Every structure is written in structure tokens, then in C-alpha cells.
Amino acid sequence: MMLKIEGLNKIYKKDGKVALKDVDMNIKKGEFAALLGQNGAGKTTLINILSGNVKKTSGKVFIGGFDIDKNELETKRILGVVPQESGFDNFFSVEEVLKKQSGYFGIKNNKEYIYHLLNQLNLYEKKNNFIRELSGGMKRRFQIAKALVHKPEIFILDEPTAGVDIEMRHNMYDFLLELHKSGLTMILTTHYIEEAERLCDRIMVINSGEIVADEPKEILMDKFGREVRVSICFENPVDMRQWDLPTEFNGENAHNNQIDFKVDKAKLPSLLNAIASKRSDFVDISIEREKLEDVYLQLIKRRDS
Amino acid sequence: MKIFYNKIGFFTLLFREIHRFSRVSIQTILAPLISNILYLGIFSGILSTRSIAFEGFNYLQFLVPGLATMGTIFAAFQNPSFSLISQKYMNTIQDLNSYPISDLEKTTAFILGGTVRGTLIGMLTYIATLPFVKSGIYSPAFFFLSLMLTAFVFSSIGFISGLALDGFEKMNFVLSIVITPLSYLGGVFFEVSKLSGILSAMRFVNPIYPLVNLTRYAYLGVYEDNIYVHGAMAAVFIIAGFATSLIVFKRGTGIKIL
Numbered sequence: 001m002m003l004k005i006e007g008l009n010k011i012y013k014k015d016g017k018v019a020l021k022d023v024d025m026n027i028k029k030g031e032f033a034a035l036l037g038q039n040g041a042g043k044t045t046l047i048n049i050l051s052g053n054v055k056k057t058s059g060k061v062f063i064g065g066f067d068i069d070k071n072e073l074e075t076k077r078i079l080g081v082v083p084q085e086s087g088f089d090n091f092f093s094v095e096e097v098l099k100k101q102s103g104y105f106g107i108k109n110n111k112e113y114i115y116h117l118l119n120q121l122n123l124y125e126k127k128n129n130f131i132r133e134l135s136g137g138m139k140r141r142f143q144i145a146k147a148l149v150h151k152p153e154i155f156i157l158d159e160p161t162a163g164v165d166i167e168m169r170h171n172m173y174d175f176l177l178e179l180h181k182s183g184l185t186m187i188l189t190t191h192y193i194e195e196a197e198r199l200c201d202r203i204m205v206i207n208s209g210e211i212v213a214d215e216p217k218e219i220l221m222d223k224f225g226r227e228v229r230v231s232i233c234f235e236n237p238v239d240m241r242q243w244d245l246p247t248e249f250n251g252e253n254a255h256n257n258q259i260d261f262k263v264d265k266a267k268l269p270s271l272l273n274a275i276a277s278k279r280s281d282f283v284d285i286s287i288e289r290e291k292l293e294d295v296y297l298q299l300i301k302r303r304d305s
Numbered sequence: 306m307k308i309f310y311n312k313i314g315f316f317t318l319l320f321r322e323i324h325r326f327s328r329v330s331i332q333t334i335l336a337p338l339i340s341n342i343l344y345l346g347i348f349s350g351i352l353s354t355r356s357i358a359f360e361g362f363n364y365l366q367f368l369v370p371g372l373a374t375m376g377t378i379f380a381a382f383q384n385p386s387f388s389l390i391s392q393k394y395m396n397t398i399q400d401l402n403s404y405p406i407s408d409l410e411k412t413t414a415f416i417l418g419g420t421v422r423g424t425l426i427g428m429l430t431y432i433a434t435l436p437f438v439k440s441g442i443y444s445p446a447f448f449f450l451s452l453m454l455t456a457f458v459f460s461s462i463g464f465i466s467g468l469a470l471d472g473f474e475k476m477n478f479v480l481s482i483v484i485t486p487l488s489y490l491g492g493v494f495f496e497v498s499k500l501s502g503i504l505s506a507m508r509f510v511n512p513i514y515p516l517v518n519l520t521r522y523a524y525l526g527v528y529e530d531n532i533y534v535h536g537a538m539a540a541v542f543i544i545a546g547f548a549t550s551l552i553v554f555k556r557g558t559g560i561k562i563l
Contacts, residue, residue: 052402076405087396103317104404
């Protein structure tokens with residue numbers, strides 16, 4: 001197990017806020033997990049406990065088999081974190097910071113790997129620039145390079161694509177998928193649900209400091225994403241009032257020649273048969289399974305209610 | 306016995322501290338040097354015609370070790386305190402928590418970074434005074450050692466301040482309200498034993514007083530009060546400064562959220 005968390009609790013001393021409640025988590029080697037949650041749900045607190053910025057109130061945390069209470073320094077060697085709010089050392093250039101970062105992790109002469117990372121992240125041309133001279137997206141990529149410079153075994157990214165333009169975001173996805181393919185264990189927190197859906201094979205949802213879902217993506221989607229969206233286009237205009245469909249198949253939305261339904265996956269054949277018995281001028285049918293975003297919203301709403 | 310947990314990490318952090326101040330050398334080296342030369346120029350202009358002597362030495366000879374110590378104190382204090390507070394402003398302070406470097410190594414690296422800068426300023430101040438005061442040093446090695454110990458004590462105090470304080474204004478407050486008066490009352494500019502009442506008694510709790518006296522002894526070969534007591538006081542301040550620094554760092558003051 002690459003990351004094992006047992007009964008983790010955090011209550012901030014300053015204001016007594018309960019940030020984490022009995023969190024349990026097990027991440028296997030090579031997994032790419034997403035941690036989703038609203039602002040203030042506890043994602044960053046959890047990451048900050050792992051990286052040593054926040055002291056936990058109780059519970060056990062093992063990183064790469066090392067207990068953070070007993071072998072804290074060993075856990076740091078194998079952990080790489082891209083923090084949400086990234087700061088920058090304005091005294092030094094990109095290359096200087098990465099060389100120093102390697103040194104802090106006990107690595108000398110790391111130039112070749114530093115240049116490899118800078119090339120991968122399209123930052124090589126900026127290696128002599130001060131970090132304050134980089135654009136917002138470059139700074140985010142620089143943070144990724146900084147967190148990878150010591151070749152961590154578990155890599156945590158706290159909203160890495162916030163403020164990054166679409167093209168660069170997609171380049172970053174490719175880069176992260178390449179990293180994952182190389183066997184790196186990764187945890188991603190993000191507000192872009194489609195990002196988690198595209199990249200991760202395991203989804204965890206945290207709400208008010210509690211883990212409310214933790215499943216492989218496909219199982220979670222099967223469990224909670226039971227409905228499909230069906231859009232049917234006809235050659236001629238649609239008038240729902242002339243139809244006599246069972247109430248469970250009431251069209252959600254009818255406009256011009258198109259009608260949309262949201263039905264349980266199991267009832268899809270009955271719906272299509274029912275419509276086929278009424279109309280035969282189909283032009284197009286599209287069936288879309290629920291997105292992770294829908295599942296996520298269901299989970300959050302269910303918990304809040 | 307293993308001395309280092311992460312030797313490369315320790316030296317990287319130490320050299321980072323030295324690299325940082327050398328990168329802004331106009332502010333960190335040249336400015337305090339000019340300030341000390343101005344002190345000496347003004348005093349040599351005003352006092353050259355007056356006879357103020359100390360154990361057979363003229364006032365400027367008395368003043369040189371005081372100025373060197375004062376320069377050392379300010380530079381040593383400012384290096385770790387400025388470094389830590391600027392990391393808080395740059396939002397990179399939490400990076401310190403992610404390095405696999407032990408608390409002892411991190412604390413020592415920051416304090417030694419300040420010690421290097423403080424000793425450098427003290428030695429450069431001495432060199433800069435040579436055109437004004439043409440006299441040799443009684444014990445060059447002890448003079449260097451004394452400046453180094455002074456720098457170590459005030460680098461520790463700067464380190465604690467940098468952890469505990471969250472802004473440059475507060476750091477400047479400590480410098481103007483605590484360090485500057487202590488250096489004036491610590492014998493930089495005059496013999497403290499000649500003061501009376503509480504101002505004179507305060508010298509026994511003022512860390513600057515024994516350190517100025519040790520440096521002055523190394524420079525002139527004469528001293529105020531008892532040099533052995535000063536040596537013992539300096540040792541206490543060195544140990545207490547370092548131990549407190551380590552405790553404050555281990556507690557996570559200013560770098561961890563509790």
C-alpha cells in the first residue's frame with residue numbers, strides 16, 4: 001500500500017474548526033486517484049498533513065509503509081507535492097531553484113534530469129529566467145517540475161490546472177498520463193470533474209471532512225450513475241401531448257424536432273420501443289451515460305440533505 | 306555515530322542562505338559597511354582632538370572592536386530573520402517542511418548562514434577601519450573567533466524572530482527597540498562599567514556586553530570587568546540561543562499550522 005490513512009482527524013487549534021473526521025484511505029502502488037470536494041471540504045488539509053505543513057490531531061498515516069510519526073524524514077523522500085497556492089523563490093532562476101531542490105533531497109548533479117523535466121514541461125527555454133518572470137501557466141508547470149525533481153514514488157497534485165489555459169491544460173493531462181504509465185502513484189484534487197474522469201482510475205469524494213465515496217471510477221459510475229440521457233431527433237416537429245407514453249418516460253425537454261429523456265439504464269429498451277411504436281421518423285439518437293459531475297453532485301446533495 | 310541525516314541537504318540549505326545574501330550584496334554587505342565607516346569617520350572627526358582614553362588606547366582604537374561587533378550583530382540577526390520572513394511573504398515557507406532534512410540540520414544551516422554573514426561584516430568593518438586606525442590586532446585568531454561566536458548568538462536570535470514574527474515591520478521593531486538599545490548599552494561606544502545604577506547592572510543580562518568585551522580583548526588585549534565571566538556568559542548565550550532555536554523550530558512555530 002503506497003498510502004494508508006487510518007482514522008485521521010484534524011481540529012484546528014486556532015478556531016476549533018473540524019477539518020477532517022475519521023478519514024480512512026488506502027492507495028495502492030500505481031493508482032491514479034482523484035480526491036474531489038467542494039471548497040473547504042478538507043482536501044488541502046489532508047494534503048498538508050501528508051506534506052508536514054499541518055499537524056494532525058489524531059490518527060495514523062503511512063506513506064510508502066513509513067509511519068509519518070516515527071519516520072517522518074523517510075516519508076518526505078518519497079513524496080512529491082504540488083501545492084494549491086504556490087509560492088516562488090524570487091532570489092533565484094528556474095534552474096537554480098531546481099538544483100537547490102534536488103540538493104535538499106540529497107541529490108547532487110541532477111542537471112540531466114532537471115533538463116529532461118524542463119523539456120517535458122516546455123520550460124527549457126526559461127531555465128535562466130527568474131520565476132517572477134514566468135506566466136501563470138508556466139509557474140504551475142514549474143511547480144510540477146519542482147515536485148518531481150527528486151523522483152518521488154507518490155505524487156500529489158492540489159488543483160494543478162487552476163488558471164492554466166485549455167491547450168496547456170491538455171498538454172499537462174498528457175504529461176500526467178505519461179507519468180502514471182511509468183508506474184507513479186498519483187493523487188489529484190481538482191475542481192474540473194471532467195479532469196478526474198479523464199485521468200483517474202479511482203475516485204474519492206470528501207465532504208465536510210468525511211470521505212463519502214471511495215471507489216474505482218467504473219464501479220462508482222455504475223453504483224450512482226444509473227441514469228442515461230437520451231436525445232432523439234425526428235424529421236418532423238414533436239408534440240408530446242399527442243403521445244401516450246408511460247409517465248416514467250415523460251420527456252424532459254422537447255423543442256422543435258428534438259426530445260430529451262433521462263431514464264434508468266435498465267428501462268432504456270422499453271423507452272425506445274415505446275417511442276418506436278409512436279413515431280418512425282427518427283433522424284438521430286444519442287445516448288449518453290451520466291457524467292462523473294452528475295454523480296459527484298448527487299453524492300454531495302445526498303450528504304448535505 | 307552518524308552526524309548528518311542528509312549531508313547534501315544540509316549543505317544545500319546552508320549555501321542557499323549564503324547565496325541569497327551574496328545575491329543582494331549591495332544591501333547586505335556594502336550598506337552596513339558604509340554605515341560603520343560613517344560612524345568611524347564622524348567619531349574620528351569629532352574626537353580626534355579630545356583625549357578620551359581606555360587603558361592607554363585612544364577612543365578610535367576603543368571604538369573599532371565595538372563597531373565590528375555591532376556590524377556582526379545586525380548582519381547575523383538580519384540574515385535568518387529576513388530569509389524566513391521573506392519566505393513567508395513569497396509563500397515558500399511550507400517548502401521547508403517538505404525537505405528530508407532533520408530539524409537539527411535545518412536549524413544549524415540557517416544559524417550558520419547568519420554566522421557567515423555576521424562574521425564577514427565584522428571582518429570587513431575591521432578592514433575598512435584600517436585607514437583610520439593604524440594598529441595591529443592583539444590576537445587575530447581570537448578576534449575572528451569572537452566575531453564568529455557573536456554572529457552565532459545573534460543569528461540564533463534572528464532565527465527565532467524570523468520564525469515567530471510574520472512581517473518585516475515587526476522585525477524592524479525588534480531591531481530598533483531591542484537590539485539597538487542593547488548594543489548601545491553593551492559597550493559598543495563607551496565603557497558600560499562607568500555607567501551607574503540600573504543601566505550599569507543591566508550589563509550582566511545583556512548578551513552584547515560580554516561579546517563586545519571579548520572582541521575588544523582580542524583587539525586591544527585589555528578588557529572591562531572579568532574576561533572569564535564574559536567567556537562564561539558568552540557560552541551560556543550560545544547554548545541557550547541554539548537550544549531555544551531548535552525547540553522553537555521543532556514546535557513548528559511560524560512554519561506549521563497547529
